[in-house]
Amino acid sequence: SAVISQKPSRDICQRGTSLTIQCQVDSQVTMMFWYRQQPGQSLTLIATANQGSEATYESGFVIDKFPISRPNLTFSTLTVSNMSPEDSSIYLCSVKLADWWGEQFFGPGTRLTVL
Amino acid sequence: DAKTTQPPSMDCAEGRAANLPCNHSTISGNEYVYWYRQIHSQGPQYIIHGLKNNETNEMASLIITEDRKSSTLILPHATLRDTAVYYCIVRPPGSARQLTFGSGTQLTVLP
Numbered sequence: 620s621a622v623i624s625q626k627p628s629r630d631i632c633q634r635g636t637s638l639t640i641q642c643q644v645d646s647q648v649t650m651m652f653w654y655r656q657q658p659g660q661s662l663t664l665i666a667t668a669n670q671g672s673e674a675t676y677e678s679g680f681v682i683d684k685f686p687i688s689r690p691n692l693t694f695s696t697l698t699v700s701n702m703s704p705e706d707s708s709i710y711l712c713s714v715k716l717a718d719w720w721g722e723q724f725f726g727p728g729t730r731l732t733v734l
Numbered sequence: 735d736a737k738t739t740q741p742p743s744m745d746c747a748e749g750r751a752a753n754l755p756c757n758h759s760t761i762s763g764n765e766y767v768y769w770y771r772q773i774h775s776q777g778p779q780y781i782i783h784g785l786k787n788n789e790t791n792e793m794a795s796l797i798i799t800e801d802r803k804s805s806t807l808i809l810p811h812a813t814l815r816d817t818a819v820y821y822c823i824v825r826p827p828g829s830a831r832q833l834t835f836g837s838g839t840q841l842t843v844l845p
Binding site: 623650652654661662663664667711713715722723724725726727728730 | 775776777778779780783821832833834835836837838
């Protein structure tokens with residue numbers, strides 16, 4: 620299994636500012652992902668964080684708004700830029716350990732409120 | 735990935751078996767069925783997965799129909815802590831594929 624921690628666990632931010640969320644895993648992982656969960660909704664994949672290269676974004680998400688870094692196999696950051704109240708969500712980091720095993724693990728999430 | 739259909743909500747009495755259905759009529763031959771759950775204010779938690787045989791682990795059992803077009807997750811003795819949103823997901827194996835979540839079933843275990 621994998622133990623995933625996220626910082627901060629929650630934050631309240633002002634419109635127009637940016638917040639960087641950190642994801643730390645206790646072991647090296649093959650794949651890292653970032654999801655968003657808007658209030659009362661299911662999870663939506665934002666992007667796949669690629670080590671040493673640009674993240675792969677899903678439709679509707681762009682690098683300028685959600686820049687992602689992954690400097691090594693255990694750490695990634697997601698920045699929510701130029702925030703608006705519509706960005707208020709829970710942001711979750713997720714990992715896969717190996718190519719052949721289907722289990723995917725999730726962090727506890729970061730609850731973001733934008734005023 | 736194949737689309738799944740789940741009832742939006744279900745209730746279950748504490749101590750009884752909870753049977754959560756999922757339809758995946760367009761599932762392909764190499765796609766697995768995964769179940770995750772999300773307890774309020776936590777990240778999703780893996781429960782079980784299977785291809786075509788029934789599977790059981792310490793948390794639950796997964797029953798997949800012979801034509802693989804539907805499945806049922808069984809929690810044999812539901813407790814109040816099993817109250818959560820349960821997601822049924824189908825996808826092929828491989829490192830490039832991440833989970834795609836539908837709307838899930840809100841299971842409420844009643845005392």
